[in-house]
Amino acid sequence: MTASDIARTAARKLAAAAAVLLGAATVAFAALQLIPGDPVTVMLGPFSSASPAVRAQITAHFGLGRPVWQQYPRYLGHLLQGDLGESYQSQQPVLSLIRGQLWPTVQLALAALLFALVFALAVAVATAGRRPALRAVASLVELLTVSTPSYWIGILLLTAFSFRLRIFPVTGDQGLGALVLPALTLALPMAGVLAQVLREGLEAALEQPFTVTARSRGLSVTAVRLRHALRHAALPLVTLTGWLAGSLLGGAVLVETVFGRPGIGALMLQATTNKDMPLVIGLVLLSALVFVLVSTLVDLLYLAIDPRLRTDPVTG
Amino acid sequence: MPRNGRRHTALLAAAVVPAVLLAGCSSGDTSAGTSTAGGSKAEPVHGGSLTYAVDTEPISWDIAVSQQDVTGSIQRNVFDSLVYQDPEGGGFQPWLATSWQVSGDLRTYTFHLRTDVKFTDGTRFDAQAVKANFDRIVDPATKSQYASGLLGPYTGTKVVDPATVVVSFAKPFAPFLQAASTPYLGFYSPAAITRYGSKLGAGGPADVGTGPFVFSGYTKGQSAVMTRNPDYNWAPKAADHQGPAYLDKLTFRFLSQDSVRIGALRSGQIQVAKSVPPADLKSLKAEPTLQVLSEQSPGAVYSLVLNTSRAPFDDLAVRRAFQRGINVDADVKSVYFGAYQRAWTTLSPATPGYTKALDNTLAYDPAKANQLLDQAGWTGRDSDGYRTKNGAVLNVVWPLMPQNLVTQQHDILGQAVQADLKKIGIRVQRPRQDVGTFVKQLFGGQDDVSDYSWSRADPDVLRLYFNSAEPPSKGGANGTFYKDADLDTWTEQGLTTLDPAARAAVYAKVQQRAVNDLALSVPLYVGSALVGASTRVHGLTSDANTWLEFHDTWLGK
Numbered sequence: 001m002t003a004s005d006i007a008r009t010a011a012r013k014l015a016a017a018a019a020v021l022l023g024a025a026t027v028a029f030a031a032l033q034l035i036p037g038d039p040v041t042v043m044l045g046p047f048s049s050a051s052p053a054v055r056a057q058i059t060a061h062f063g064l065g066r067p068v069w070q071q072y073p074r075y076l077g078h079l080l081q082g083d084l085g086e087s088y089q090s091q092q093p094v095l096s097l098i099r100g101q102l103w104p105t106v107q108l109a110l111a112a113l114l115f116a117l118v119f120a121l122a123v124a125v126a127t128a129g130r131r132p133a134l135r136a137v138a139s140l141v142e143l144l145t146v147s148t149p150s151y152w153i154g155i156l157l158l159t160a161f162s163f164r165l166r167i168f169p170v171t172g173d174q175g176l177g178a179l180v181l182p183a184l185t186l187a188l189p190m191a192g193v194l195a196q197v198l199r200e201g202l203e204a205a206l207e208q209p210f211t212v213t214a215r216s217r218g219l220s221v222t223a224v225r226l227r228h229a230l231r232h233a234a235l236p237l238v239t240l241t242g243w244l245a246g247s248l249l250g251g252a253v254l255v256e257t258v259f260g261r262p263g264i265g266a267l268m269l270q271a272t273t274n275k276d277m278p279l280v281i282g283l284v285l286l287s288a289l290v291f292v293l294v295s296t297l298v299d300l301l302y303l304a305i306d307p308r309l310r311t312d313p314v315t316g
Numbered sequence: 317m318p319r320n321g322r323r324h325t326a327l328l329a330a331a332v333v334p335a336v337l338l339a340g341c342s343s344g345d346t347s348a349g350t351s352t353a354g355g356s357k358a359e360p361v362h363g364g365s366l367t368y369a370v371d372t373e374p375i376s377w378d379i380a381v382s383q384q385d386v387t388g389s390i391q392r393n394v395f396d397s398l399v400y401q402d403p404e405g406g407g408f409q410p411w412l413a414t415s416w417q418v419s420g421d422l423r424t425y426t427f428h429l430r431t432d433v434k435f436t437d438g439t440r441f442d443a444q445a446v447k448a449n450f451d452r453i454v455d456p457a458t459k460s461q462y463a464s465g466l467l468g469p470y471t472g473t474k475v476v477d478p479a480t481v482v483v484s485f486a487k488p489f490a491p492f493l494q495a496a497s498t499p500y501l502g503f504y505s506p507a508a509i510t511r512y513g514s515k516l517g518a519g520g521p522a523d524v525g526t527g528p529f530v531f532s533g534y535t536k537g538q539s540a541v542m543t544r545n546p547d548y549n550w551a552p553k554a555a556d557h558q559g560p561a562y563l564d565k566l567t568f569r570f571l572s573q574d575s576v577r578i579g580a581l582r583s584g585q586i587q588v589a590k591s592v593p594p595a596d597l598k599s600l601k602a603e604p605t606l607q608v609l610s611e612q613s614p615g616a617v618y619s620l621v622l623n624t625s626r627a628p629f630d631d632l633a634v635r636r637a638f639q640r641g642i643n644v645d646a647d648v649k650s651v652y653f654g655a656y657q658r659a660w661t662t663l664s665p666a667t668p669g670y671t672k673a674l675d676n677t678l679a680y681d682p683a684k685a686n687q688l689l690d691q692a693g694w695t696g697r698d699s700d701g702y703r704t705k706n707g708a709v710l711n712v713v714w715p716l717m718p719q720n721l722v723t724q725q726h727d728i729l730g731q732a733v734q735a736d737l738k739k740i741g742i743r744v745q746r747p748r749q750d751v752g753t754f755v756k757q758l759f760g761g762q763d764d765v766s767d768y769s770w771s772r773a774d775p776d777v778l779r780l781y782f783n784s785a786e787p788p789s790k791g792g793a794n795g796t797f798y799k800d801a802d803l804d805t806w807t808e809q810g811l812t813t814l815d816p817a818a819r820a821a822v823y824a825k826v827q828q829r830a831v832n833d834l835a836l837s838v839p840l841y842v843g844s845a846l847v848g849a850s851t852r853v854h855g856l857t858s859d860a861n862t863w864l865e866f867h868d869t870w871l872g873k
Contacts, residue, residue: 037752046721046755047768048383049780049791050461057456089375091517101536155575163579170571170580260369260571262537273720274375275751 017292024288025079028281029072035275039064043088043275062088062278075281084285085278087271094282097267105263108186108255109248111179115187117241120194124233125225128202135199142192150251154185154258170259182259186251190244197240201233208232234305242298246291360557360855364871365565368588368864369577373537373570377519379500380453383462385771388499389863390568393542395502395525398427398446399493400552401773401860406668407816408493411552412441412503412526422488422812425496429479433550435505436530443481447473448506450483458514465791466495488812490819494774497860502527526550528561528867542566551867556855562870581606581848587871588853588864592846594655600848609847610655611862614666615771616781616793617659618724620714620733620838625761625797628710633692635835638712639678641685641740647732648841651725655846659839661827662781666842666862668816669775669823677832685740694741703741710741714765715757716748726767729840759789766795769843773860775823779807781837782830796836802829 035042040058044050050058059065063074078085084094123142127135145153161181162170169178205211206229214224252265264283271279303310374387379395382388398413413427433441450473453463469486476482485492495501504516508524516522519540523531528551529542548560569586571577574593581589582603592600592608600606622629622638629635648658657665661674689703689710696704703710716727734744744765749757757763770777770793777793779786784799786792806826810819830836845862855868 035752036750037754037756041755041759042752044383044461046717046751046758047770047788047793048461049465050383051465051791053456054459054461054464057459061459091376091378091381091514097536104537155573158576159579162585163583166583170576170583170585256537258573258576260538260569260576262535266537270373270375276375 013296017296020292021285021288022076024284025076025281028284029075032277032280033068039275039277043277045274058088079285084282087276087279089270089274089276089279094278097279098264098282098286101262101264101267104261105249105252105256105265107179108182108252108261108263109245111183112186112190112248112251113241113245115183116190116194116244119187119191120198120237123191123195124198124202125222125230128199128225128229129206138195138199142195145188145192146196148189150185150189151254151258153188154182154255157181157185158258178259178261182255182261185255185258186248189251193244194237194240198233198237201236202229205229205232231305235302238298238301238305242294242301246287246294249287249290358854358872360562360868360870361872362562362870363564364562365567366563366588366853366866366869366871367567367569367586368866369569369571369580369586369590371570371572371574371577371591373572374519376517377523377531377534378514378517379502380449380458380460380463380504381517382500385861385863389861390540391502391523391525392499392527392859392863393529393566393866394523394527394531395499395504396433396527396550397498397502398429398496400554401494401497402554403858403860403862406773406860408497409553411497412550416493418493418814422490422814423485425483425492426476427481427483429481430550431479433526434547435503435507435524435526436545436547437505437507437524439505439507441503441526442478443475444478445503445506446481446483447475448509449503450501452509453501463500466498466500468492468495490811490814491774491776493814494772494776529566538570540568542568548867556857556868561867562855563866566866578848581850584850587850588856589848590845590864592848594652594846596848597653597655597846605851607849607851607853609849609856610844611858612657612664612666613769613771613843613845613862614664614773614860616662616769616777617664617842618726618767618769618840619659619662620840621766621768621781621793621795622836622838623761623764623766623795623797624836626764628694628712629764631692632835633688634694634710637685637688637692637740638737638742639835639838640681640688641742642733642736642838643680644838644840645680647729647736651729651732652841656841656844659842661831661839662778662837663775663823663827664842667773667775667777669778669810669820671820671824671827673824674827674832682736682740689740689742697741700743701738701741702743709743711743711745712737712764713745713747714767715754715763716746718749718751718754721751724843730767758795759787761787761795761797767840768793768795771861775819776807776810778823778826778830779810782826783807796830798834798836800829800834803834 040055063071086093087097090097123138127138158170158181161167168181202225210228211224214228249264252263253269256263256265257269264286267279268283271283370386370390372386374382374384374390376382377387377391379387379391396412398411399408399416400411401408412433413429415428417426429443435441450467450470452458453460454467454470468489468491471484471486474482474484502525505524508516508522512522520531520534528545528548530545531540532543533541543565544561544563546560549558551558571580577589578592578596578600580586597608601608622635624630624635644658648656660677661671663670694703694705694710698704698709714730716722730746734746737744758766770780780793782794782796782803783792784794784804786794787797788795803826806822810822813819831839847864849856852872854870854872857865857868859865
């Protein structure tokens with residue numbers, strides 16, 4: 001891969017990222033235009049006692065009275081300058097609101113990813129292709145975690161480990177102890193999906209001729225699983241993990257609400273229930289950005305896992 | 317007070333008051349010592365840290381801007397008011413103002429202020445601070461969603477000397493003392509206003525008042541932390557003690573899930589929980605380490621408001637039948653497990669001006685309802701058993717609020733009402749609407765029924781409900797769209813007198829005419845603030861809004 005190849009690939013990735021962000025911004029803007037009713041009334045809620053003068057002031061302050069064809073370019077112009085505007089409701093810059101809530105959610109998401117991957121690897125390697133009874137039990141548990149709403153998992157975990165056993169605090173961002181239950185709540189359904197996919201992959205790989213070859217060279221069963229089969233099974237795992245990582249923000253909405261944690265999810269819930277448009281748009285853009293970053297990371301991981309992909313940059 | 321959609325529907329559930337406590341603490345007899353939550357007397361303990369879990373989080377902390385109950389109820393601990401409304405009788409006591417005179421035409425209020433009060437940033441509270449705050453509230457740039465309404469026809473504040481202000485109005489404005497007693501008309505340090513201005517909504521250390529607690533920290537999505545104001549020495553007379561609060565630290569946690577809030581209370585991770593779900597009342601009361609405090613919310617009860625501007629509710633007989641055809645007693649009891657009392661009139665019994673005259677006047681009477689509908693000409697039946705007249709079905713549209721605005725299981729209560737009405741042949745349709753459509757339909761008078769409550773410790777709330785100048789589109793609550801000369805006159809008369817007896821008489825007439833004579837609404841239940849607390853918590857009191865005040869609160873063993 002030459003330097004110009006790399007530059008070309010990077011430029012292409014950047015252009016794609018910009019396109020995704022522009023698309024997200026446009027869709028968010030359009031969606032908010034389509035919400036029925038006067039935006040200020042929607043924002044204030046059905047029984048606001050705000051007087052018509054106050055409503056007019058809010059409308060004027062945010063430029064909501066202008067026609068859409070004027071609002072859209074103005075909005076894009078601000079976005080290009082990195083100005084996400086000011087939250088209607090809390091009167092603070094959207095950027096600083098998001099910045100203030102980002103870290104707790106990143107912590108939560110990373111911890112959840114870590115838990116999910118560790119669980120999935122442990123369960124899949126231990127059960128792939130052997131001991132049918134154990135495998136069946138593992139499958140059942142996975143199915144349960146996948147199909148139980150994460151809200152419910154959170155309440156169950158809280159009831160058991162916080163309210164009864166009193167091992168972890170219910171509450172918020174108070175050190176690592178308070179991170180365990182929320183992260184587990186997010187991780188369990190992910191672990192269930194990942195373990196199933198990983199086991200399928202492992203089992204398929206173990207049936208390949210190279211397994212017999214490796215075994216005949218004297219490698220133990222576990223060594224074959226870890227060193228050979230796992231690499232084959234890892235590609236779908238990475239794809240899926242990337243996809244799930246992108247969706248963590250959605251999961252964070254529920255988890256942060258249940259556990260009373262600060263974070264982007266809680267902010268998202270507040271923004272959408274209050275129709276706080278600049279904040280909603282800011283959060284949509286953040287999700288799009290996370291999606292772009294994760295998919296780039298997944299591409300890079302592919303290259304690391306499968307050497308065959310490295311030889312031909314054009315197929316990337 | 318103010319309400320947003322949530323709070324409306326939530327019956328403005330904002331707050332909470334321990335009835336038991338009130339009995340002990342509002343006597344005005346400070347020598348009696350401290351009342352405790354359990355009713356026993358004990359020596360208060362200084363120090364300690366208490367965590368109170370509430371179910372919603374303020375969007376904006378700015379008391380001059382926000383319309384949320386939760387903002388007012390939390391900020392009550394940071395901001396004092398000119399006067400204090402007695403939670404028992406609804407009368408007014410000195411607070412930051414030592415005395416006041418009201419002009420005969422109720423257009424000028426002169427307040428004489430305490431001279432020993434300091435904001436927690438060290439600056440002095442004086443007449444200039446009153447003017448700066450009131451002028452800021454009515455400045456359109458502030459975009460005040462609620463406080464500006466509380467100031468009504470405000471024309472200005474005049475500083476006579478540092479200890480005297482005159483607040484003027486364009487018209488007689490009787491509800492002003494009550495408005496002035498709310499946290500929304502509390503006082504920021506003018507230095508903080510100058511420095512933070514529109515950023516006051518962010519809360520935290522910018523939030524500088526004169527109250528017993530200092531707002532020292534805020535983690536959005538998680539908690540707000542208050543610490544004791546060591547200089548505090550100007551509690552209203554109704555307080556159990558003068559001087560600083562007992563608690564060192566007071567933490568508000570935002571736990572919106574009922575099960576989590578109650579679980580945290582049971583496991584001792586928090587000491588007080590707001591909004592106990594009625595279904596949990598019995599089991600909480602059974603726990604020896606917990607107590608439940610219940611206080612009826614003031615203002616307008618949760619009612620069905622009938623839109624009289626279109627068929628079928630343009631017909632009085634149909635409205636009467638609708639009132640009689642709902643088994644309110646049974647529905648309220650089964651949905652709320654006896655935690656809430658059924659309502660007979662628009663005002664809650666906790667509001668000055670409440671009349672008992674309507675008790676039992678509109679009891680469930682399906683036979684009477686059927687008779688009224690027959691007389692009104694709805695004599696046919698369609699294949700589903702619904703009544704018809706000239707081929708049209710007796711159909712009523714009552715939209716469901718957007719899911720996120722439904723609280724207090726109003727959707728379930730609605731199902732019970734729907735089933736009752738089916739028995740007398742009225743079809744109730746409940747389309748689920750998004751906020752935009754909901755607001756448009758409601759404001760435009762396009763529905764037949766809307767449902768809400770409106771919390772305010774003053775009977776002037778009846779003006780919002782029944783005066784024809786107060787449609788929802790103008791910030792009022794008159795979803796009846798009915799214009800009645802008497803109701804207009806009486807609700808305006810209520811604004812022109814401060815005499816409690818005269819006001820009570822006028823508002824009793826309003827309730828009789830609106831609910832009983834004209835059948836404009838169906839009062840369903842009186843919401844109660846239900847608070848769960850550890851038995852370690854003593855001296856928990858609440859204000860006229862049923863909002864907890866922590867100045868007298870202390871933690872025992």
